[in-house]
Amino acid sequence: MSAAPLLELRAVAKSFGGARALRGVDFTLQAGEVHALLGENGAGKSTLIKIVTGAHQPDAGTLAVGGERLSHLTPAKARALGIACIYQQPALFPDLTVAENIGLRLEAGTSLRTIDWAARGARALELLRRLGAEIEPDAEVRSLSMPEQQLVEIACALGAGARIVIMDEPTASLTQKEQHLLFTVVRDLRASGVGVIYISHRLEEIFALADRVTVLRDGESVGTHPVSSINEAGLIRLMVGREMTQIYPPGEATLGAPVLSLRGVGCTASGVHGVSLEVRAGEILGLAGLVGAGRTELARVLFGLTPADAGTIELNGEPVVLRSPQAAVAHGLAYVPEDRRRHGVVLEMPIAENMTMAVHRRMFPGAWLRFGAERSLALDYIRDLAVKCTGPDAAGGSLSGGNQQKVSLARWLATRPKVLILDEPTQGVDVGAKGEIHKIVRRLAQEGLAVLLISSDLPEVLGMSDRIGIMRGGTITAVLPGNADAPTVMSAALGQSEKGAA
Amino acid sequence: MSAPVQTSRWKAIVLRHETALLAVVVIEWLCFNAIGPRFGSLDNTFDILRHSVEIGLLALVMTPVILTGGIDLSVGSLLGLCAILFGKLWRDAGLSPLTAGGCTLVIGALAGGLNAGLITGLRLPPLIVTLGTYSLFRGLAEAITRGADTFTNFPASFLFLGQERWLGLPTQAWLFGAVAAGVWLLVHRTTFGRSFRAIGFSPEGARYAGLPVQRRLTLVYVLAGVIAALAAVIYTARLGQAKADAATGYELFAITAVVLGGTSIFGGVGTVHGTLLGVAAIAVLNNGLVHARQPREVAGMLTGALLLLALSGSVAPKLWAAWRARSRPSPPPTPSSTTS
Amino acid sequence: MNRYFRELSVAGALLLVLAVMAIFAPGFFQPQPLLSLATREAPTLVVACGMALVIIGRQIDISVGSQFAVCSVCAGLLAAQNVPTALVALAAVTLGAGLGAINGLLVAGLRLPSIVVTLATMVTWREALRWQRQGAFVNLPDSLQWLGLSQSAGQWTLVGLAVALLAVLAYVTRHISAGRLVYAVGTDAEAARLAGIRPQVVTFGTFVLLGTLTGLAAMMNVVQSPQVDPKSGTGLELKAIAAVVVGGVAISGGRGRLWGVFAGLLLLACVAPALTHLHVEAYWEKAIQGAIILLAVVADGVRSRKSNR
Structure with missing residues (x-):
């Protein structure tokens, strides 16, 4: 393709505090392609997305849309440029109706304009029908299921005439039927010349849907490949940097x-x-x-x-x-919940305190804390489960997803x-x-x-x-x-x- | 361990919020001592102590409340209501001050239980629940006294609690010390305090960890009620009278002391000794300004300003970092990493 | 469930109170006392409208009582210097906007919790005023009394102004984009940011608007009496918040209608005169208002628990 790519990132870097989330990533997206973004958790995918949507500013590097270099991207500017993002957890307004949610995103104009509720409703209905979604524009978003909310998000992107659509693990909570519907929508978008950045942990989806795939590892891009020239094992090798012999x-x-x-x-x-x-x-x-x-x-x-x-x-x-x-x-009984950031681990509390949280009664007779016993229990589990951390005093939130899961598991194993x-x-x-x-x-x-x-x-x-x-x-x-x-x-x-x- | 770890630990202690606050209290003390000669006397020190006991008690129990991410705006009104009821029980029901005091504590527990029941039973936000009871408790006090009735002429044996010394210290200081020690142990040395923090950081996370969230919250608000009632008895003994408008605005001073003491208004972070220092900072300021012949209003004004300053200070580093991150221009891309 | 259920139930409660009064104390329905009551409550309605917007935006402002007092006293002092009434009004409104802007800056700019910020400003302004005035009333010149208590034309003007403001704000919150942005920010500030809205600006705006309306309310109060009490406005924040909460605005933001707030305020405003007419002592007013707030919150809590099931 000779034309400038739809989206081009060059040497983009971003740090949070001391942690370097991205260290010089290059990424291009052409019009009419589905470009999958793959990587372990903490590889920098979400940071990259947030930079493209203007939610974060890069510390270094350039970002160009349609060949035009942008210096200071804000969410509003990104939206005006036709960049739309469909998040895992839809970022909708639960108390407002579907029509208003769509209207808030799509309607241009000053904040002093009058709202035409009838037109709003009609437009929402039209967009939802185009997606084949049976959702009432008058329904409050809080009453919708998660997949229905995602469809509302996609309707927003459609209505905005988005040129770049980012999908962050869109199928994580969809049923099989809804997945197929979504794949159809994605293919339609591609056919109409939209560039889609598709993030997923499910390799089979990437092979079913994507044209090219870029793998991120530790905040760096370790390569972009056409999907036709790589297989599952190859992708896993790129992600972890080593061959996985037997997973189970x-x-x-x-x-x-x-x-x-x-x-x-x-x-x-x-x-x-x-x-x-x-x-x-x-x-x-x-x-x-x-x-x-x-x-x-x-x-x-x-x-x-x-x-x-x-x-x-x-x-x-x-x-x-x-x-x-x-x-x-x-x-x-012990229950290691699905949402570890909200339910599994208290992110702000140290690992040791997280691990003993379910065994207060047994560990601390008479409710008196015993810091020594707590520490040794935590050290035992950190060793047994190979939790990667700086020590029992490290905050739960400082760990990667997998290690947080181990802490959550340790909390429940401690209950015997x-x-x-x-x-x-x-x-x-x-x-x-x-x-x-x-x-x-x-x-x-x-x-x-x-x-x-x-x-x-x-x-x-x-x-x-x-x-x-x-x-x-x-x-x-x-x-x-x-x-x-x-x-x-x-x-x-x-x-x-x-x-x-x- | 090695030297760098040692120095960083020292640095951490010096940079702690509590240390900075201690310095503020000491500086306040030195300044006022330089202005008024009578300020540093033992009598005046005891005076400061006596005046800060009630607010101190409220601040002490407000600490666990705020640690759980909640707030209790009703403690000042409850103090007023309990003072009235104490007077009523003593004068009109003919109970001895001791029995009346005991009954008052039970009433305080029930009032705290009302807050707790609404907050935990119906999952209502503490802010609005206690705003409602703030109005309700004060309104009941006014209704009971018809806005005018006051209770005075308490026996000397009762006033001993608020106006005399026992073993060299103001009597109520002993009670205050006991409560402070109890709350400190509760928050910092027991699983209860651990639960409060967990709930403050993440109520859902605490529930999924099998912590009895509702029971812990109930404890926190009932404790606030009981201690507010205790403060009411001490307040009555110190002034020798009980009126419906007793302790108006005390909830503000208590919250100020807690936030000044480094407790995060969002829950989870905070210490009881920080709160005690916060109380000291406010009490010394109040008393010192009186000695410096400044009107009382200045102290109130400065307390409000101090709270704003402490709050702004607590978010300043974060904002500064965010501002620097935004204003720093992004350097040009390094040519070495391009692959065209 | 009917989406106007909450507003209708408040209106129903109001009608019930009025019906009880009609049966047991028909003396309540006399035009002149009712008009006086409406005039007294007009400033509260203006403040409650602003408060509703702040609460819909998921914030709270408990410093309005102090703002009200500061604006009242300043307006009174200016009027005593024989400044023209129009300028006095302008000054009161501008001062209110400024005080609101201070809260707005601290809450939106520094992202501090509004309850603590406004608790602090409440005390700071109130104490500053007490220090400045030492309890002294401000005597107003006769020129400011053209809307005085006895003149029913003046009373109608004040009531009409308050209701007109309510109508305008009700229209804005339903049909003008800026009004809807407040709902968007109140329901989810982060989603609003992702949708390209600047939540900090919206939050700041609601605080400034509330300050402005408080300034106006202060002016509406000043013209009703020959003196300004530096303690005026004590408890105003509670009355306004009570009206807002009773009127069906969710304290967690994003939900509620201004007409509901109107009904809530009318309900609360009827309590004191109703007590008098039913021969209950007026000292119960505060306690009953507290109980009504709790009742409204409990009703909301029970309803939201049911709808979540």
């Missing part, structure tokens, strides 16, 4: 007695109903299903965050009532649980740490822990589980053996096998 540790499970058994468990508030399940000591039970199938909701029921109002829960054959997380912890519920333990975790977490989980199961593994990463469920429970519509619809193949699990999750039976 082998498991020889020696199953013990049932530890956790559920009979007809339900919770009206969270839509979980009629769940019957049994997890044995030493077993990893994978829970597969589409987003919204009720897996996290079931975990929250078991952990007493939204207590069950139907059925019985038995631990080691004893019926128990779990009305609060404290009760669940007391009965030997009987049942460990892991919710998306490797989501957003880089490939290296992912393998380590898998090994830890396998080892724990071999030591006799009952593990409930919730994961949307199908290879992970298949590779780790001794049995696979399928959830759909708030209940368990099937339990498959651990050696089931991917199509079987996927079709069960989609409810196709049932349809055939009925």
